[in-house]
Amino acid sequence: MKKILKYLRKHYIAYLMVLPFTLGVLIFAVYPPVYSIVLSFFNVYKISDGLTEFAGIQNFVNLFKDTTFRQSFVSMFALQLPRLAVNVFVPFFYAEIIFHVADRKKQTVYRFLLLLPTVCPSIVGSLIWQNIYAYDDGLLNEILKGLGLISENINFLGHDNIIGSLIFMNFPWLAGTSGLIVLAGLINIPTEVLEAADLDGCGVMRRIFVIDLSYLIGQIKYVLVFGIINIFQDYSNQLLFAERVGTKIHVPAYYMYTLVNTNQSIGKAAAIGVFLFAVIMCITAATYRLLNSKDEEYA
Amino acid sequence: MLKGKKKGAQIALNAFIVLLFVLGLYPLFMAVWCAFKTPNQYSLYKWFPTFPLRGENVQLAFAKIENYMFRTFVVAISATALTLFITTMAAFAIAKLEFKGSKMLFALILALNMVPGVLTLVPTVILYHKLRLNNTLFALILPPAFSTGTTFLLACYFKGLPNAVFEAAEIDGANDFIKYIGIGVPLAVPIIATVAIMQVSGTWSDFGWPMLIMTKAKYTIAAGLKVEFYDRAMSMPVSFAAYLLASSPLIIMFFFTSKVYAEGIVSSGLKL
Numbered sequence: 001m002k003k004i005l006k007y008l009r010k011h012y013i014a015y016l017m018v019l020p021f022t023l024g025v026l027i028f029a030v031y032p033p034v035y036s037i038v039l040s041f042f043n044v045y046k047i048s049d050g051l052t053e054f055a056g057i058q059n060f061v062n063l064f065k066d067t068t069f070r071q072s073f074v075s076m077f078a079l080q081l082p083r084l085a086v087n088v089f090v091p092f093f094y095a096e097i098i099f100h101v102a103d104r105k106k107q108t109v110y111r112f113l114l115l116l117p118t119v120c121p122s123i124v125g126s127l128i129w130q131n132i133y134a135y136d137d138g139l140l141n142e143i144l145k146g147l148g149l150i151s152e153n154i155n156f157l158g159h160d161n162i163i164g165s166l167i168f169m170n171f172p173w174l175a176g177t178s179g180l181i182v183l184a185g186l187i188n189i190p191t192e193v194l195e196a197a198d199l200d201g202c203g204v205m206r207r208i209f210v211i212d213l214s215y216l217i218g219q220i221k222y223v224l225v226f227g228i229i230n231i232f233q234d235y236s237n238q239l240l241f242a243e244r245v246g247t248k249i250h251v252p253a254y255y256m257y258t259l260v261n262t263n264q265s266i267g268k269a270a271a272i273g274v275f276l277f278a279v280i281m282c283i284t285a286a287t288y289r290l291l292n293s294k295d296e297e298y299a
Numbered sequence: 300m301l302k303g304k305k306k307g308a309q310i311a312l313n314a315f316i317v318l319l320f321v322l323g324l325y326p327l328f329m330a331v332w333c334a335f336k337t338p339n340q341y342s343l344y345k346w347f348p349t350f351p352l353r354g355e356n357v358q359l360a361f362a363k364i365e366n367y368m369f370r371t372f373v374v375a376i377s378a379t380a381l382t383l384f385i386t387t388m389a390a391f392a393i394a395k396l397e398f399k400g401s402k403m404l405f406a407l408i409l410a411l412n413m414v415p416g417v418l419t420l421v422p423t424v425i426l427y428h429k430l431r432l433n434n435t436l437f438a439l440i441l442p443p444a445f446s447t448g449t450t451f452l453l454a455c456y457f458k459g460l461p462n463a464v465f466e467a468a469e470i471d472g473a474n475d476f477i478k479y480i481g482i483g484v485p486l487a488v489p490i491i492a493t494v495a496i497m498q499v500s501g502t503w504s505d506f507g508w509p510m511l512i513m514t515k516a517k518y519t520i521a522a523g524l525k526v527e528f529y530d531r532a533m534s535m536p537v538s539f540a541a542y543l544l545a546s547s548p549l550i551i552m553f554f555f556t557s558k559v560y561a562e563g564i565v566s567s568g569l570k571l
Contacts, residue, residue, distance in 0.1 A: 007399070013475040014396040018404060021389030024445030025411070032422040033414050039422060047428050097316055102309050112557050113320050115564075119496070119553040120327065121504040123521045124542045127529060128326040139346060174323040177564055184565040233417055239507050240525065253417050260424050261511055270421045277418040284413075 033277075039270035047263050059271035068247060069255060069272070075163070076251040080231040082167045087227040091175040092220070095182035096208060111180065118176035126240050129169050133157050162245045166237050178223050185219040186212060221291050228283055232276050252276055334360075334540035341536050353536070360541035367523030368545070370436075374519055375502040378440045379495050385444050387491060390453035391483045395465055396475050405454065411447040427512055438512045439519065443501065449494055452567055456490040457483060493563025496556055500549050520545050 008015070040060070043053035063069050098110045117125065132139040133156035141153045156165040175182075189211065197207050213220070235254035242249055252272055259269035333345055335352035361368075393401050393408070423442075427433045432441070443449070464486075465478050473481065484491070506521035513519075515526055524545055528538040553560070 011396075011398040011475075014392045014398040014401075017388045017392040017396070017475065017479065018401075021385050021445060021450065022404065024385065024441075025407070025447065028423070028426070028441065028445045029411050029414075029419075029447055030407075032419040032426060035422040035425070036418050039425075047425055094319075097312060100312060101316065103313075106313060110316055110320070111561060113324065115557060115561060116550075116553065117323065117327070119500045119549045120546050121500075121521050121524075121549065123504065123506055123524055124330065124546050125326060127524070127538070127542060128330055130529075131329075131535070132326065137342070137345075142346070170323075172319050172323050174320070180561060180564050229415060233415055236507065239510070240529065243530075256417065256420065257507065257511070260421055266421060266425070273418045273421055277415055280415050280417075281413075 036270050036273050036277075039267060040274045042267050044267040044270070045265060047260070047266055049266065055267060059267045060275065062268060063271050063275065068250065069252060071247065072250040072252045072255050075249055076231065078163050079166060079237075079249065079251065080234065084227045084231060086167070086173055087178070087230070088220070088223050090173045091178035091182045091223055092216075094175040094179040095186055096212070098179075098183055099186045100204070111183065114174055114179050115176055117170075117174050122236060123240065125170060126237065130157065130240075133165055133169075157241070157245065159245060159248055162241065162249055166241070166249065169237070178226075181222065182216060182219045185216045189215045217291075221288075224291070225284060225287055228287055229280055232280050330539045330542045330546075333536055334543045336536045338534055338536060345535075356534075356536045356540035357544065359534075359537045360544055363527050363537075364520065364523055364541050364545060367518060367520040367527075370517065371503060371520040372548075374436055374439045375499045377436075378443050378502050379498040381440060381444045382446065382449060382498050383491060383495060386446065386450045386494070387453055387484060387487070388479060390450045391457050391479045391487075392475070393450075394454040394457035395460070395462075395478070395483065408447045408451050408454070412451055424511060433512050434514050434517060436517075439502070439509060442508070443498055449498075453487070453490060453494065456487055456566070460486055489559050489562050490566065492556060492559045493567070496552065496560045496563075499552065503545075503549055 038051065041055060041057070042051045043055040043058070044051065094114060098107060098114070101107045101110065135141065135153055135155045135157070138156070140156060141150070144150045144154070155161060193211060194207070197211055202210070233253055235251055235257060238249055238251060238254035239257070242254060253276060256269045256272040256276075259265050259272075329346070332348035333341060334356055335354065336345070336349060336356075337353050340349050340353075389404075392398075393405050424433075427438050432438050460483070464482055468478050468482055502519065504521050505519070506525055509517075509519045509522040510525075513522075518526065524541060527533070528541055
């Protein structure tokens with residue numbers, strides 16, 4: 001007892017410093033995921049309902065019988081797999097082209113411009129793109145018409161074209177944060193290595209694939225893992241466009257969001273969250289294993 | 300000859316980059332000039348700037364979003380201040396002060412970082428309802444304050460600082476809090492600034508959570524833009540003026556802080 005008191009007297013400030021954070025984390029970060037799993041095994045319909053009716057795995061069974069939910073998985077992959085390719089390739093692309101600019105001043109300006117869109121509210125970008133895609137007088141339709149490529153306007157935000165339009169949105173996808181992280185990785189490659197490659201007559205393309213990629217494995221892993229997790233989590237476009245386009249672009253996470261937002265089938269919504277969590281965990285673990293085994297091959 | 304070739308390649312590369320940036324930033328420019336058009340000018344020439352400028356749009360737009368903007372200011376500033384206070388203090392203690400449980404806390408943060416938002420959305424909504432904090436500003440201010448992601452980022456930065464400085468301070472009689480506020484915080488300014496910028500722009504841009512936990516009258520700006528200008532058919536120039544007004548605080552902040560912001564992102568990215 002005395003020992004404990006003595007220890008506390010010496011370290012009480014440190015404990016006070018982590019106290020607010022620890023309490024907050026217990027309430028707002030530890031409790032929710034645990035409660036989510038519990039919730040998914042109960043019949044809960046409204047937000048205010050308590051845990052009274054144990055449901056077993058009924059929520060999950062209902063989920064897989066639900067055609068809206070199954071369909072939302074298909075839409076999710078159709079929408080997000082191409083976006084994943086974009087999210088992995090584009091930061092690398094921007095980092096390489098900016099890295100190869102010889103003029104340091106210009107490089108700084110490009111880095112600045114690359115980051116600029118990230119601070120602009122994304123909803124503003126989406127709303128402007130909605131104008132670019134507009135049916136009557138949108139920029140894209142006017143350009144295509146002006147070039148004589150189409151005779152009739154295309155309804156880009158209509159049921160048939162919406163998925164392609166959402167993938168193409170924000171073209172040319174200024175890569176922002178991840179582009180900057182990859183660029184920093186490139187700048188960190190020892191100059192001796194690059195000079196030696198240059199002397200040996202290594203061309204730009206070969207250099208990119210042989211030297212840069214092996215030095216950037218950490219950054220690529222980061223972009224890839226985050227991109228994959230994002231496949232299941234992202235529904236920002238749905239929040240904006242789904243009300244008009246309908247279930248064609250519904251993804252599971254958005255389905256969960258709408259259930260909560262309309263205050264119905266809360267247990268089922270929790271089951272969606274738990275299921276997505278399980279899928280994300282498996283895929284993240286598999287990705288890590290795959291990438292790390294590749295590392296060993298190189299070493 | 301070779302030099303000439305290299306120069307030519309550089310010019311081509313720069314031209315290509317500029318073209319990409321013009322394409323990528325065009326929507327932003329478009330918002331700027333469309334914000335100052337009359338409806339007539341807009342329907343005829345919306346894809347490039349025209350004169351005279353019509354300032355009235357901005358006034359009309361401001362009247363629509365004034366409330367949302369003010370609320371967002373309050374939330375962004377309080378959320379950022381609270382987040383910085385709670386997370387830097389905890390991150391410093393976990394990274395630099397040795398006490399029983401510090402390693403366990405760090406492990407907990409690491410584990411919680413793996414928990415995706417989709418798992419916590421439903422119970423978090425229920426929690427805020429139970430605490431009767433739904434539809435209060437606390438529902439917008441509290442979530443980032445206990446962010447394990449932010450704390451992890453900060454703790455990693457603090458861990459990278461040399462121990463010698465802190466040991467020297469201890470010999471001079473500094474207690475743990477003095478070490479934090481007097482040495483830790485000043486040394487961590489770049490990463491703290493980055494966290495602050497990310498937090499402000501996060502609050503500013505988020506609309507999924509406010510739409511879920513607040514009633515329409517209490518939305519923040521991003522959700523406000525959606526209900527006022529997207530859900531209703533508004534005059535387009537006025538909408539663009541609103542987009543511009545809504546983005547301007549972030550863009551101004553970015554112009555003053557881009558250097559330190561970029562440094563912070565790079566320093567956190569390099570540890571990969």
